Amino acid sequence: MRWLFIGDSILDGMAPSIASLYRSRRPRDSVTVLANSGWSTRRWLLEGQVASRVADERPDVVVVALGTNDEGEEGNAEGYGLVVDHLKAQASSRGAKVYWVTSFSGPGSAERYQVIRGVLGDERTISGLALMSGVEMAGEIHPSVVGYPTLAKHMLDAVWSRVVPSSHGGVFLPLAIGAVVAGVVLWWTEA
Numbered sequence: 001m002r003w004l005f006i007g008d009s010i011l012d013g014m015a016p017s018i019a020s021l022y023r024s025r026r027p028r029d030s031v032t033v034l035a036n037s038g039w040s041t042r043r044w045l046l047e048g049q050v051a052s053r054v055a056d057e058r059p060d061v062v063v064v065a066l067g068t069n070d071e072g073e074e075g076n077a078e079g080y081g082l083v084v085d086h087l088k089a090q091a092s093s094r095g096a097k098v099y100w101v102t103s104f105s106g107p108g109s110a111e112r113y114q115v116i117r118g119v120l121g122d123e124r125t126i127s128g129l130a131l132m133s134g135v136e137m138a139g140e141i142h143p144s145v146v147g148y149p150t151l152a153k154h155m156l157d158a159v160w161s162r163v164v165p166s167s168h169g170g171v172f173l174p175l176a177i178g179a180v181v182a183g184v185v186l187w188w189t190e191a
Helices: 009-025 041-047 050-057 073-091 109-120 147-190
Strands: 002-007 030-035 061-065 097-101
Touching: 002 009, 002 050, 009 030, 009 061, 009 147, 041 073, 050 073, 061 073, 061 147, 073 097, 073 109, 097 109, 097 147
Parallel strands: 002 030, 002 061, 061 097
Antiparallel strands: none
């Protein structure tokens, strides 16, 4: 599978851990991380050239990890929802599935989660706040050097639990059943 991650400084801090986790658990997958410190969802929409980046990378899955720099946007829930919807449309312009990890910290995080969930639904929205358990922080916003790998693992576990079974279950399940049936047949003929 080809994965494209879009985010801000928190995603940038997780990038080395994301790369090593993919190499250890999903070595055949292709992973690209695009992270711009301080960028909001609106700025990614206006300046991020998301549609062309999706065209260049051809991902199967786009994971957006944004929201921390969106402080105050939830005050205009309808307008913020439109920004999220437009960014989602750009990210999915080539048929990629879009999943959104909402802000990991900051005021208004819970409200922004509700707006994003309203656009993408429960299955495609992951609460960044819910992933913060056990993550060592360097301040109010950013994890520490030790905290970034923990947060990356939490985030990827949450994403993989939603994406991998639905995207590969149809391929691997028949193969697994076929292997079991072949093993039973072989055992039966030898017995």
